[in-house]
Amino acid sequence: AIQLTQSPSSLSASVGDRITITCRASQGIGTSLAWYQLKPGKAPKLLIYDASTLESGVPSGFSGSGSGTVFTLTISSLRPDDFATYYCQQFNTYPPITFGQGTRLEMK
Amino acid sequence: QVQLQESGPGLVEPSETLSLTCTVSDGSISDYYWSWIRQPAGKGLEWIGRIYTTGSTNYNPSLKSRLTMSVDTSKNQFSLNLSSVTAADTAIYYCARGARSSGWKYFDYWGQGSLVTVSS
Numbered sequence: 001a002i003q004l005t006q007s008p009s010s011l012s013a014s015v016g017d018r019i020t021i022t023c024r025a026s027q028g029i030g031t032s033l034a035w036y037q038l039k040p041g042k043a044p045k046l047l048i049y050d051a052s053t054l055e056s057g058v059p060s061g062f063s064g065s066g067s068g069t070v071f072t073l074t075i076s077s078l079r080p081d082d083f084a085t086y087y088c089q090q091f092n093t094y095p096p097i098t099f100g101q102g103t104r105l106e107m108k
Numbered sequence: 109q110v111q112l113q114e115s116g117p118g119l120v121e122p123s124e125t126l127s128l129t130c131t132v133s134d135g136s137i138s139d140y141y142w143s144w145i146r147q148p149a150g151k152g153l154e155w156i157g158r159i160y161t162t163g164s165t166n167y168n169p170s171l172k173s174r175l176t177m178s179v180d181t182s183k184n185q186f187s188l189n190l191s192s193v194t195a196a197d198t199a200i201y202y203c204a205r206g207a208r209s210s211g212w213k214y215f216d217y218w219g220q221g222s223l224v225t226v227s228s
Contacts, residue, residue, distance in 0.1 A: 001169075034214040043112070043218040044202065049210050087153055091213035096168040097143075099153040 002026050002093050006086075006100035012108045017078045021086055021103045023071045029092035035064055035073045038085045038102075047086075048073065083107050110135035112203050114222035120197075121228050126190040130203030130219060137161055137184045141206030143215060144177070144188045146199040154199075158206065159186055193226045200224075 003026040013019050023033065031051035038044045046055045048064035051071055061076045075082055088100040116128035130142065143158040157167035159177040167175045171190070179186040190197060200221040207216035 032213055036215075041220060043220045044204075044215075045218075046207070046214060046216050049207070049214045055216070089153075089214065095155075095157075095166055096170070097155040099145075099155070101152040 023088035032092035112219035
């Protein structure tokens with residue numbers, strides 16, 4: 001199974017900061033990668049798919065890039081609502097579909 | 109806006125079968141892939157498996173021997189049965205829809221999750 005490794009595991013930042021989360025795949029996956037936002041007690045939210053396509057309704061401050069084995073999720077200017085845990089997910093080699101271990105974004 | 113809601117027992121005894129149902133509302137269950145995903149406390153997400161509305165299934169190889177999924181299109185529901193559970197199966201269980209626009213690669217709608225604890 002393809003392993004996805006996210007870094008950092010946790011991140012402390014302030015409203016207005018620009019942050020970047022990295023997801024590394026154990027082998028090349030083209031652009032078959034998505035990013036999700038998870039908050040306790042809420043339904044997870046798809047943010048980015050195919051590495052760089054913004055899901056409908058997601059604020060433009062979110063962006064994704066990368067291909068092959070290295071991918072990034074960038075939030076250009078943090079809003080209070082953005083503090084959450086973020087996961088990457090791959091579908092290139094399946095089954096199984098796999099996720100990264102998550103990056104917890106906390107308010108400084 | 110499609111909504112998904114997980115339901116089932118919050119407590120299951122070791123060696124028993126964990127059973128969950130996901131009800132889809134404000135949208136049809138037909139012609140989509142539907143997945144189960146779980147998150148043990150303090151850990152990341154694990155994809156369990158998926159079912160198409162024809163009943164065709166794909167399971168995570170690590171869980172395949174204990175898994176059964178089914179779908180009831182008349183009730184707009186799909187279900188998960190995981191047998192011979194242990195404490196390692198304690199997790200929040202999510203149901204999710206495969207995004208047709210992406211060729212079913214990603215999950216565009218999710219339930220809020222259901223905590224299942226395996227304990228005697």
